[in-house]
Every structure is written in structure tokens, then in C-alpha cells.
Amino acid sequence: MSPDYQIAYVNDRRRLIALSEALASSPVVALDIETASWWDPRAERVSLVQLAYRDAGGVRVAVVDALSLPDPAELRAPLESGVVVKAVHNAAFDASRLERHFGVRVSPIHDTMLAARRGGERGCSLKAQAVKHLGLSLDKGEQQGDWGTRPLHPRQIAYAALDAAATLLLYEHQTGRGLRGDYRPRARVAEVQGDLPLAVPPPGGAEAWEPAPGPAPPPADADLTGATLALLGVIVELPSRYGPERLAASVGEDRVGLAGWIVDRVLGEAAEVDEAAAREAIAILCGRGLVRLTTERRLEAGPAGREMWERRKPG
Numbered sequence: 001m002s003p004d005y006q007i008a009y010v011n012d013r014r015r016l017i018a019l020s021e022a023l024a025s026s027p028v029v030a031l032d033i034e035t036a037s038w039w040d041p042r043a044e045r046v047s048l049v050q051l052a053y054r055d056a057g058g059v060r061v062a063v064v065d066a067l068s069l070p071d072p073a074e075l076r077a078p079l080e081s082g083v084v085v086k087a088v089h090n091a092a093f094d095a096s097r098l099e100r101h102f103g104v105r106v107s108p109i110h111d112t113m114l115a116a117r118r119g120g121e122r123g124c125s126l127k128a129q130a131v132k133h134l135g136l137s138l139d140k141g142e143q144q145g146d147w148g149t150r151p152l153h154p155r156q157i158a159y160a161a162l163d164a165a166a167t168l169l170l171y172e173h174q175t176g177r178g179l180r181g182d183y184r185p186r187a188r189v190a191e192v193q194g195d196l197p198l199a200v201p202p203p204g205g206a207e208a209w210e211p212a213p214g215p216a217p218p219p220a221d222a223d224l225t226g227a228t229l230a231l232l233g234v235i236v237e238l239p240s241r242y243g244p245e246r247l248a249a250s251v252g253e254d255r256v257g258l259a260g261w262i263v264d265r266v267l268g269e270a271a272e273v274d275e276a277a278a279r280e281a282i283a284i285l286c287g288r289g290l291v292r293l294t295t296e297r298r299l300e301a302g303p304a305g306r307e308m309w310e311r312r313k314p315g
Contacts, residue, residue, distance in 0.1 A: 039286045
């Protein structure tokens with residue numbers, strides 16, 4: 001299947017206002033985002049906001065350049081409107097970033113990944129769902145690209161737009177089958193991640209891992225999910241093998257070798273690791289000082305990360 005849709009690149013206020021008016025009259029809008037430096041809580045930025053919607057029966061995708069429009073206030077009304085359903089694949093990642101960076105509380109949300117899981121499906125990633133239900137192959141070759149540089153390559157814009165279009169079509173397919181993907185964010189907790197030390201390798205030896213002054217971070221073990229522990233194990237056992245983008249992109253599909261064995265041991269062979277969940281896990285590890293980037297932009301574990309893995313890894 002080759003979906004038919006039009007792409008508009010939105011990088012000025014006039015176009016953004018026109019987009020906001022179009023979204024306000026649409027019953028459903030599919031939402032996706034691309035982020036830059038997502039592994040570093042202080043440097044993370046929302047680079048693009050992709051919005052797919054129906055217009056006169058056809059599909060339109062607006063790719064909003066959030067770096068050119070650092071305060072896209074015009075998007076608040078349609079994204080928070082109670083009469084416009086927002087279709088999002090793995091809303092926990094996208095919705096939390098929009099609230100964190102722009103103060104936009106996206107609602108109501110139909111999470112297409114959650115709907116697939118509630119339907120008892122295996123392979124709930126957007127790529128797997130698009131192939132199975134839409135006959136659509138999503139080219140993930142650009143997912144490791146640098147979303148923080150400008151100008152973007154046309155291939156990057158096309159890649160970003162396709163994910164949003166696929167999410168809209170998947171939403172329509174799921175609701176036609178009676179699947180429900182109602183998503184509500186977990187109860188808000190104190191925002192601590194933005195106050196954590198930078199996940200950037202300072203010069204020096206072991207002292208480089210000392211926490212920076214400021215509010216005390218949560219215990220390193222706090223909320224350490226299975227996916228986070230599994231990725232910590234991969235980084236400990238394969239130091240400097242992966243950059244954050246490559247690890248997040250490959251962990252869900254490239255379950256081979258030692259990395260695949262570690263993920264299977266921690267999560268089970270049948271478990272699926274969504275790319276957004278992998279990014280969240282890596283950001284947690286970096287934010288809590290368990291993992292950092294080398295000067296070559298590769299991930300390595302610090303003393304606390306290695307100690308934790310030795311203590312908690314499967315026997």
C-alpha cells in the first residue's frame with residue numbers, strides 16, 4: 001500500500017495559524033514528534049511536531065518545525081480541545097514531551113499501540129502494525145538521523161510525515177474494528193529529571209561521575225523498569241558499542257548476539273521493546289548518572305551503573 005497524502009512544512013507563524021484553524025474543525029488528528037538530544041534531560045528539544053488529518057476526504061500531514069517556532073502556542077487549542085481526538089502511537093512519550101517543553105496537555109488521546117495491546121496482538125510497534133493492517137512498509141532508515149540540524153533533508157521530512165499518516169490510518173482501522181485506545185497519563189509526579197546532572201562525559205576519572213550540586217536525584221533503583229534494566233545490561237556488557245539513537249532503534253528489532261540475549265533474559269523472548277520506550281529508558285539511565293556518553297557519542301556505564309547491573313542481573 002502506498003498512502004496518498006499531501007505534506008506541508010510549517011515553519012512560520014502565518015502557516016501555523018492556518019494549520020490551527022484547520023485542525024480545530026477536524027474530528028481526529030494523528031500526532032507524532034521527533035526529538036533531538038532526547039538522552040540528555042537538559043539538552044532535549046522537540047524538533048518536529050507532525051499532525052495528520054482528513055480534509056475533504058484526503059489526508060494532509062503538517063510537519064511543524066518546532067525549532068523555528070519554539071513557542072507554537074497556536075497548537076494548544078486543537079491539541080487540548082475535548083472535541084478533537086488525538087491519535088498517538090505510544091502516547092506516553094509524545095504527550096509527556098509536549099507537556100514538558102510547551103506546557104501543552106494533549107487530550108483526549110487514542111493510543112494506537114495501547115489499542116493493539118488491548119486487542120491481544122503481538123508486534124505492537126507502529127512498523128509492525130502498519131505492515132499487518134495497512135499493508136504499509138515504514139522505512140526506518142531516517143530514525144537515527146540528527147533532528148536538531150537545519151535544514152532538514154527532504155527524506156527526513158518525508159519519513160516524519162509518513163509516521164503521522166500511518167498513525168491516522170491505523171486509528172481509522174482500529175476504530176472500525178471496535179478497538180479502544182483511551183489513554184490517560186499517569187498521575188503527575190514532581191518533575192525531577194530536568195534537575196539531574198548532565199549525561200555528558202566531563203574530563204577526568206571516577207570523580208567525573210560525582211553528582212552535580214542541586215536537588216538530590218531519586219534513588220538510582222527508583223522506577224527501574226524491565227526495559228531500563230535490560231538496556232543497562234546491554235550498555236554494561238557492550239561498553240561503547242552503541243550510540244543512543246542506534247540502541248533505541250535496534251533493540252526492538254535486532255534481538256541477536258549478546259545484546260539480544262540480555263534483553264531476552266531480562267524481559268523474556270516474547271516481549272517487545274518499542275523505540276519510544278527504549279528512548280525513555282536510555283534517558284532515565286543517563287539522567288540518573290548510571291550511563292553517559294563518551295566523547296565519541298557512545299554509551300558507557302559508570303561505576304553505579306555497573307554495580308547495579310551486577311546486583312540485579314538475572315542469575
